[in-house]
Amino acid sequence: MAMTTAEVVDRLEHETGNALTTVPAGERDRAIEVPLSSFNGMIRSLCAEDEAVISSLHACDDRDSGGSLALYCVLTSRKWNGALILTAPTGGQYPSLTPFIYSANWYEREIQDMFGIRAEGHPDPRPLVLYDTWPEGTYPLRKDFPADTKVPLASSPYPFKVVEGDGVFEVPVGPVHAGVIEPGHFRFSIAGEPILNLEIRLGYLHRGVEKMLEAASPSKALLMCERISGDNGVAHSLAYLQALESDTEVPEAIEYGRCALAELERIHNHLGDIAGLALDTAFSVPAAELYSVKEKMLRLNQRLTGHRLLWGVMKVGGMRDVFTPEAVDEVQRTLMEVGNETDALVQRMLNTPSYMDRAETTGRVGLKVAKDLRLVGPVSRASGVDADIRRDLPYAGYGKLSFRVPVRTEGDVLARMHVKAEEIKESISLIIESIDKMSGSRAPVDVTIPSKGVRVGIVESPRGEVLHALHFRDGRVIRHKVRDASFCNWPGIEQAVLGDIVPDFPLINKSFNLSYSGNDL
Amino acid sequence: MLDIIKRRVRDRRIETEPLAILRQQGCTRAPMADSRCDLCGDCVKACPASAITIEDDWIIDTGRCLFCGDCVPACPKASISLSAELPAVSQRSSLVLRRNSTLPELKIQLRDEVRQVLGRSLAIREVDAGSCNGCEVEVNSLSNPIYDLERFGIKIVASPRHADMLLVTGPVTRNMLPALLKTYQATPEPRLVAAMGTCAISGGPFGGTYAAGSGVAEVLPVDIFIPGCPPHPRTVVLALLEALGRLQVT
Numbered sequence: 001m002a003m004t005t006a007e008v009v010d011r012l013e014h015e016t017g018n019a020l021t022t023v024p025a026g027e028r029d030r031a032i033e034v035p036l037s038s039f040n041g042m043i044r045s046l047c048a049e050d051e052a053v054i055s056s057l058h059a060c061d062d063r064d065s066g067g068s069l070a071l072y073c074v075l076t077s078r079k080w081n082g083a084l085i086l087t088a089p090t091g092g093q094y095p096s097l098t099p100f101i102y103s104a105n106w107y108e109r110e111i112q113d114m115f116g117i118r119a120e121g122h123p124d125p126r127p128l129v130l131y132d133t134w135p136e137g138t139y140p141l142r143k144d145f146p147a148d149t150k151v152p153l154a155s156s157p158y159p160f161k162v163v164e165g166d167g168v169f170e171v172p173v174g175p176v177h178a179g180v181i182e183p184g185h186f187r188f189s190i191a192g193e194p195i196l197n198l199e200i201r202l203g204y205l206h207r208g209v210e211k212m213l214e215a216a217s218p219s220k221a222l223l224m225c226e227r228i229s230g231d232n233g234v235a236h237s238l239a240y241l242q243a244l245e246s247d248t249e250v251p252e253a254i255e256y257g258r259c260a261l262a263e264l265e266r267i268h269n270h271l272g273d274i275a276g277l278a279l280d281t282a283f284s285v286p287a288a289e290l291y292s293v294k295e296k297m298l299r300l301n302q303r304l305t306g307h308r309l310l311w312g313v314m315k316v317g318g319m320r321d322v323f324t325p326e327a328v329d330e331v332q333r334t335l336m337e338v339g340n341e342t343d344a345l346v347q348r349m350l351n352t353p354s355y356m357d358r359a360e361t362t363g364r365v366g367l368k369v370a371k372d373l374r375l376v377g378p379v380s381r382a383s384g385v386d387a388d389i390r391r392d393l394p395y396a397g398y399g400k401l402s403f404r405v406p407v408r409t410e411g412d413v414l415a416r417m418h419v420k421a422e423e424i425k426e427s428i429s430l431i432i433e434s435i436d437k438m439s440g441s442r443a444p445v446d447v448t449i450p451s452k453g454v455r456v457g458i459v460e461s462p463r464g465e466v467l468h469a470l471h472f473r474d475g476r477v478i479r480h481k482v483r484d485a486s487f488c489n490w491p492g493i494e495q496a497v498l499g500d501i502v503p504d505f506p507l508i509n510k511s512f513n514l515s516y517s518g519n520d521l
Numbered sequence: 522m523l524d525i526i527k528r529r530v531r532d533r534r535i536e537t538e539p540l541a542i543l544r545q546q547g548c549t550r551a552p553m554a555d556s557r558c559d560l561c562g563d564c565v566k567a568c569p570a571s572a573i574t575i576e577d578d579w580i581i582d583t584g585r586c587l588f589c590g591d592c593v594p595a596c597p598k599a600s601i602s603l604s605a606e607l608p609a610v611s612q613r614s615s616l617v618l619r620r621n622s623t624l625p626e627l628k629i630q631l632r633d634e635v636r637q638v639l640g641r642s643l644a645i646r647e648v649d650a651g652s653c654n655g656c657e658v659e660v661n662s663l664s665n666p667i668y669d670l671e672r673f674g675i676k677i678v679a680s681p682r683h684a685d686m687l688l689v690t691g692p693v694t695r696n697m698l699p700a701l702l703k704t705y706q707a708t709p710e711p712r713l714v715a716a717m718g719t720c721a722i723s724g725g726p727f728g729g730t731y732a733a734g735s736g737v738a739e740v741l742p743v744d745i746f747i748p749g750c751p752p753h754p755r756t757v758v759l760a761l762l763e764a765l766g767r768l769q770v771t
Contacts (some may be wrong), residue, residue, distance in 0.1 A: 178679035208730035230655025
């Protein structure tokens with residue numbers, strides 16, 4: 001039986017011998033204030049003792065209300081029934097967590113870029129987003145930085161890692177790629193064919209998403225959330241709504257409808273991923289057929305909702321009534337077709353030696369690496385991590401729906417394909433079950449916006465755990481933290497490619513299929 | 522083999538869409554107010570994209586619209602419907618529509634010398650300059666067997682050096698600007714630029730920040746504006762065929 005977060009806080013109080021100040025954080029989660037001196041230690045001991053993991057580490061500029069530049073760490077654990085949020089004030093610096101908990105790495109670099117809060121002792125303090133042309137001292141998420149600031153051009157060259165030795169070559173790729181994908185820079189160091197090192201530099205798509213979200217009304221923020229990472233728009237808007245509506249009771253039918261919508265999104269994402277694997281192994285026929293199946297899903301989405309990517313359906317306090325009795329028949333019929341066709345095509349790929357030769361043992365990520373980097377979603381489940389937010393911290397209607405969480409242990413391209421193919425089957429039955437359970441009122445409700453404190457929404461997007469954290473003051477959002485699954489998984493690719501050959505990179509990259517826009521914000 | 526043939530016969534598949542179907546069903550639908558509109562302004566308040574304004578008339582900038590449909594239930598006179606099937610245009614101003622507007626015609630004027638050089642085929646390089654990847658989903662859809670762009674002699678190529686046209690998405694972020702300009706420089710003349718989607722046309726919901734501009738036309742000469750969020754693949758196919766002067770022929 002899972003521990004409640006209240007029990008965890010009690011235990012911490014007992015251990016430290018002090019009463020801890022709590023911050024309102026909704027019913028299930030708990031937020032506590034700790035002094036900066038015990039911030040790291042407490043996180044480290046919770047990670048060690050309760051197998052907690054960092055779901056987000058971010059900052060908030062509270063200075064204009066008498067606070068400081070404060071750190072927030074959102075911890076989750078399979079042993080707890082909610083999230084535990086630790087917050088500590090800083091004076092602009094704090095001791096880095098990265099030397100002890102590797103998954104803090106990119107978070108700390110991001111905080112440094114966006115707030116100018118330095119992580120003392122960070123092993124790699126280079127900028128994550130604001131490099132090349134950004135002048136020193138540009139901290140966009142501080143409150144004294146207007147969203148439309150015209151930042152002058154500066155020259156701050158980015159020091160790439162250099163691998164030296166006889167016969168070592170560098171292959172720089174991107175940001176503009178040969179295929180139709182998002183921009184990012186990949187720098188391979190190779191000796192012959194095998195990859196010795198891969199350095200990924202992202203940030204090309206940085207649009208100022210979090211800054212813009214702070215100023216947006218809830219209905220506008222919802223539309224913006226759909227456009228953080230377009231193919232995962234439902235997941236992001238759902239994560240936002242989980243946080244925003246945490247003090248509101250949403251009708252059951254809406255909760256189920258939202259699950260159905262999220263699973264529809266998962267199916268077309270996974271279909272595209274598997275089709276991409278066929279395409280990148282030059283296996284054109286199943287690729288073309290799988291893309292046709294994906295188109296079938298996009299068309300179903302369009303007929304159902306008027307939008308091929310399901311945007312505009314989710315509303316604050318409700319959703320548009322798209323699962324009408326007439327529509328349900330068509331949904332079921334199409335899903336049966338899609339399920340059967342996908343099965344057959346996946347089988348054909350698995351029965352083809354030339355495909356298996358490319359996919360098996362390629363791009364391996366072991367369980368230890370997956371845990372240390374804190375990978376999420378299908379990528380982690382292909383490496384033996386048995387975690388799925390839908391089951392572990394149920395949201396919307398998932399607590400009352402039945403489904404399996406497929407886990408593989410091989411950690412290669414093939415395992416990631418298997419996990420996604422299995423998840424498509426689970427999604428199909430989840431959609432049918434959740435539409436079936438939609439009874440009672442579907443009318444939207446008025447949402448009680450929390451007046452203060454912090455609220456967290458965590459959902460399982462097609463790529464894995466997505467987190468939105470909302471910080472409220474006087475009934476307004478003053479900080480909107482967004483953390484896409486890709487932010488956790490990008491460092492995984494750097495590990496997965498080691499020892500593989502450069503031509504396998506596109507295949508490995510496709511098997512992760514990460515979002516650049518969701519990462520860069 | 523027999524199994525494969527049997528399955529082909531049995532399965533109901535989506536077939537490649539003939540041009541006639543593509544033409545009948547344009548698919549990026551924008552809101553349009555009819556004569557019942559009394560300029561009350563409720564839709565202006567409801568529009569999260571600030572795409573609707575009311576001056577002497579009801580005016581919508583479909584280059585800013587996010588196609589969310591929030592204006593439809595907001596109208597007390599029920600005068601707004603998602604009825605305007607938008608085509609691509611060669612003038613940004615053609616995307617600004619008034620109450621009861623007839624839609625802009627799908628008429629893309631290219632400079633004569635461009636048409637002569639291109640003939641009937643087109644090589645496209647896609648550049649994501651800050652998109653959310655919604656537009657990329659649809660550009661990839663263009664290559665699926667249903668829209669099958671290549672049957673028209675239109676190809677998405679790997680290098681700008683092989684390209685006649687840059688298909689640009691996103692508001693143009695500060696971090697992508699140098700790469701976009703380099704890609705443009707690497708494209709041989711005469712070269713075309715198409716701005717695809719609301720962000721590329723007007724900046725979109727994240728445009729005009731410290732980190733992103735307000736559309737492609739700020740930094741490059743744009744020949745074709747393709748509206749939508751994201752634009753439907755049909756809208757894109759028709760735009761490209763029209764640009765090549767191939768819609769009149771059929």
